[in-house]
Amino acid sequence: MGDPDEELLSRVATGDPAAVRALVARKLPRLLSLAGRILGDRQEAQDVAQEAFLRVWKQAPKWRPGAARFDTWLHRVALNLCYDRLRRRREVAYADPPERADEGPGPDRGLMAADTGRRVGAALAALPDRQREAIVLCHYQELGNIEAAAVMGVSVEALESLLGRGRRALRAALADMKEL
C-alpha cells in the first residue's frame, strides 16, 4: 500500500506553498492530538507540533519514497519531542518536588467528576508513560498495532500488554463513573 502523504511531501520538497499549507492542515490536528494527550498541556503540545514541522521541512527534500510511511516517521519525531519534555519535567520535579501530587481522581477532585473529559485526561496523565503512549497511539491516533509498535520501538505483543494494562488502570481510576 502506498504512502498517502508521499505525493504531497514531494511537492513540499520543491517549496510549493500550497503543498506546505495542505500538509500542515492535514498533520497539525494529528500532532496536537498526539502531543496534547501525551503531555496533557495545550501550550506544550503546540510547541511540539511547531518543532515537529521544523523537522519535516528539513527532512522533506531528503525523503526517500518507500523507506517508511511519513505518518509513522512523524509520530516517531513528535513522540521523541514529547519524551524530551517529559524527561525535563521529571528532572524539574526531582529538583523541586511539588507540594502535592496532581494525579488521578480523589475525594478532593469532586469538581472534575462533572467533566468526563477532564477526568479521563487526569487518569491518562497518571498512567506510566509507555501505557499512555500505547493508548494514545492506538485509540486516539488510530494507528494499527504493527505501526504503533514500530513507533514505540516494541514488539506487537509488548504493545498489546501495554494497552491491556493501561486500559485496566484507566477503568480502575474511573470506576466511580457509573458506565464503567
Place this chain on the structure above:
Amino acid sequence: MTPDGMTPERFETLAEAYGGDVARWPDAEREAAAQAMAARPAWAQAALARAGDLDAALDAYGPPRAAAGLMDRIVADAPTPRRAWRWTGWLAPAGLGAGLAAACAAGMILGARLSTPAIPETDSVVTAVTADDTGAYPDEEA
C-alpha cells in the same frame, strides 16, 4: 475454544487492548473474532460493550485546539528551497529571449558600423554631433 481456534480469553484480551470496535483489532485476528462472535453472540457483545464504554469515556477527552496563528507560524517556518530554481526556470526562456535580442542588437550595431563609411561624413553631420555633445550650437556660441 471456538471452532476457529480463538479462545474466549483471547477475545477478551483483544477487547481489553484494542477496545470494543472489532474493526480496530489486528487485521490477522478479525476473521477469527467474527467467528467467535457468531458462536457466542451474547457473551461477545457483553465483552465488546464493556470495552466500548471505556472507548466512549476516552473519546470524551478531546484534543487541544490550535491557537490562532499557529498554522501561519508553522507555514512561515517552511523553507522555499526551490524558489531560486523556480526563478531560474522562469528566467531561462527570458534569458534566451534576452540573448537573442542582444544578438540582434549587436548585429544591428555592427551592421551600422560596417555601413557607416559608405555614408559621406558631411559637415552637417559633424556639426550636428558636435552640437549634441556640447549642448550648444556653434551659431549660438558665435
